[in-house]
Amino acid sequence: MIRHTFRHMVQVLGALVAGLAIILSLFAWRLSSGPISLGFLSPTFESILSANQQDVKIRLQDTILTWAGWDRTLDIRILNVRALSADETILTTIPELSLSLSARAMLRGLIAPKRIELFHPKIKLLRKADGQIQIGFGESKAPESDVLLQVIISAMLKTSDPGDRLSYLDQVSVFDADLTLVDETLGLAWHAPASQLSLVQSRNGLEAEAIFGLDIGRQRAEFIILGRYQPSQRRLDVGIRFSKVVPAFFAHLEKKLAPLEAFKVPLKGTIDIGMPVDGVIDRISFDVSSEPGTIVLPAPVKQNLKLQKLTMSGVYNGISHDVTLRQFAVDLGSNGAVILPAPGNHIMPLRHIRARGLLKLDSKRLAVDDLKMDFHGPTASIKGTVDGFGGPMAVDVKSVVNNVPIDELRRYWPRAWGTAPYDWATEHLSDGVISEMTVDALLRVTGQERFDVERLKGTMALRGVTVDYLPPM
Numbered sequence: 001m002i003r004h005t006f007r008h009m010v011q012v013l014g015a016l017v018a019g020l021a022i023i024l025s026l027f028a029w030r031l032s033s034g035p036i037s038l039g040f041l042s043p044t045f046e047s048i049l050s051a052n053q054q055d056v057k058i059r060l061q062d063t064i065l066t067w068a069g070w071d072r073t074l075d076i077r078i079l080n081v082r083a084l085s086a087d088e089t090i091l092t093t094i095p096e097l098s099l100s101l102s103a104r105a106m107l108r109g110l111i112a113p114k115r116i117e118l119f120h121p122k123i124k125l126l127r128k129a130d131g132q133i134q135i136g137f138g139e140s141k142a143p144e145s146d147v148l149l150q151v152i153i154s155a156m157l158k159t160s161d162p163g164d165r166l167s168y169l170d171q172v173s174v175f176d177a178d179l180t181l182v183d184e185t186l187g188l189a190w191h192a193p194a195s196q197l198s199l200v201q202s203r204n205g206l207e208a209e210a211i212f213g214l215d216i217g218r219q220r221a222e223f224i225i226l227g228r229y230q231p232s233q234r235r236l237d238v239g240i241r242f243s244k245v246v247p248a249f250f251a252h253l254e255k256k257l258a259p260l261e262a263f264k265v266p267l268k269g270t271i272d273i274g275m276p277v278d279g280v281i282d283r284i285s286f287d288v289s290s291e292p293g294t295i296v297l298p299a300p301v302k303q304n305l306k307l308q309k310l311t312m313s314g315v316y317n318g319i320s321h322d323v324t325l326r327q328f329a330v331d332l333g334s335n336g337a338v339i340l341p342a343p344g345n346h347i348m349p350l351r352h353i354r355a356r357g358l359l360k361l362d363s364k365r366l367a368v369d370d371l372k373m374d375f376h377g378p379t380a381s382i383k384g385t386v387d388g389f390g391g392p393m394a395v396d397v398k399s400v401v402n403n404v405p406i407d408e409l410r411r412y413w414p415r416a417w418g419t420a421p422y423d424w425a426t427e428h429l430s431d432g433v434i435s436e437m438t439v440d441a442l443l444r445v446t447g448q449e450r451f452d453v454e455r456l457k458g459t460m461a462l463r464g465v466t467v468d469y470l471p472p473m
Contacts, residue, residue, distance in 0.1 A: 265293025346414035432464030
C-alpha cells in the first residue's frame with residue numbers, strides 16, 4: 001500500500017516537473033522571439049508615477065517584459081514615458097525605463113517598484129541668473145516644473161509606509177544620460193554625453209553617485225561625484241573626484257574664481273564638501289596633484305612659473321575661515337628656477353619647495369610652520385608669518401641655509417643685495433662651503449617693486465674656504 005502511494009506521488013511530481021519544464025520552455029521561446037507586452041499593467045504604473053500630482057497626467061506607450069541578458073535576466077520595461085499638463089502639453093519625456101518590483105509589497109498584495117532604471121534620457125542642469133540650481137528630464141525649458149523628477153526625489157525621501165507604493169522605492173539609476181549644463185548668467189553651456197547617475201536610499205538617508213566627462217575648452221575633464229544627504233541632521237556631504245581639470249578654464253565663471261586664471265595646469269584629486277542644507281559650507285578638504293604646467297605668479301614676483309608637479313592637501317574650516325595646509329609641494333624639475341623681484345632681479349636656481357602652514361582668511365595672516373627649499377644642492381628651512389596677505393604685507397621670517405658652495409655664490413646671491421660685498425666675496429673667496437647661515441628678518445612690502453627692511457640679523461659658518469685677501473699675497 002505504502003509502495004503504491006509513493007509510486008503514485010512520484011508520478012504526479014514527475015508530471016508537474018515535466019509540465020513546468022514545458023511551460024518554461026515555451027515562455028523562453030516566446031521571449032526569444034521578442035518582448036512580451038504587459039500593457040494591462042500600464043495604468044497601474046501610470047498611477048504610481050503620477051503620485052497624486054495635480055493637473056498632471058503620466059502616459060506610457062507600453063509596458064513590456066523582455067530578456068535583457070544573463071547579467072539582468074528578465075526586465076519590466078516601460079517605453080516612452082511622458083508627463084502631460086492639463087492642456088496636453090508635454091512637460092517631460094523619458095525614452096525608456098526599467099522597473100524591478102518589490103517582493104515585500106507583493107506579499108501585501110501591491111505592485112510597487114523597488115528599483116527604477118532610466119536609459120538614455122536627456123537631463124538638463126540649469127544655473128539661473130539669480131543663482132538657483134534646477135534639474136530636469138527631457139527638452140523642458142523649465143526644469144523646475146519637472147514632475148517625474150519631483151516624484152522620484154520625494155519618493156526616495158519618504159519614510160516607510162506599507163500602503164504607499166512609492167515608499168518601497170530604494171534605488172534609481174540612470175544609464176548613458178545626455179547631460180547638458182547651462183549657465184544663464186554667463187551664457188555658457190557644456191555637454192556631457194554618456195553620463196551615469198544613481199540615487200540609493202540607505203539607512204541614514206540618500207546616497208548619490210554621478211560619473212561623467214565634461215568638455216571644457218580643448219580638454220576633456222573627468223568627474224565622479226559622490227553625495228550623501230542625511231534628513232535627520234539636514235546635512236549634505238559631497239565628494240568630488242576629478243582628473244584632467246585645468247582651473248584656468250573656470251576663472252570666468254564667477255568673480256571670486258578669477259584667481260584660478262593663474263593655474264594653467266591639469267589637476268587631479270579629490271575635494272570633499274560638508275554643509276547643512278540650510279546653511280553655509282562648514283568644511284572643505286582637498287587632496288590635489290598636477291601634471292606639468294604653468295602657474296602665473298602675481299606682482300611683486302610676477303612671472304610664468306613652469307612646474308613639473310604641484311601637490312596640495314589640506315582643510316578649510318567654514319566656521320573659523322581658516323585653511324590648514326597639510327602639504328604644499330612644487331617640483332620645478334632639474335632645470336627649475338624663479339625670478340626674484342626688484343631690486344634683486346636675479347634668476348634663482350630652485351628645484352622644489354615643500355611647505356606646511358595655516359592661512360587665516362579673516363585676518364589675512366599666513367603662518368608658515370615649515371618651508372623647505374632645494375636650490376639644486378644648497379637647502380633652506382624657513383619659518384615665519386606673513387600679515388596683510390594679498391595686500392601691503394609684513395614678512396617676519398627666520399631661516400637656515402646650508403651647504404652653499406663658495407665657488408657658486410654668483411648663482412645664489414643677487415648682486416643688487418649688496419654690490420660691494422658681492423664683488424669682494426666673489427673675487428676673493430674660493431673653495432669650501434658656507435656650511436650654515438641663519439637669517440632673522442622683518443620686511444614690509446610697500447609696493448609692487450619695493451620693500452623696507454626693518455630687522456635683519458644673522459650668523460654664518462664657513463668651512464674649507466680660501467681667502468685671497470690682498471692679491472697676490
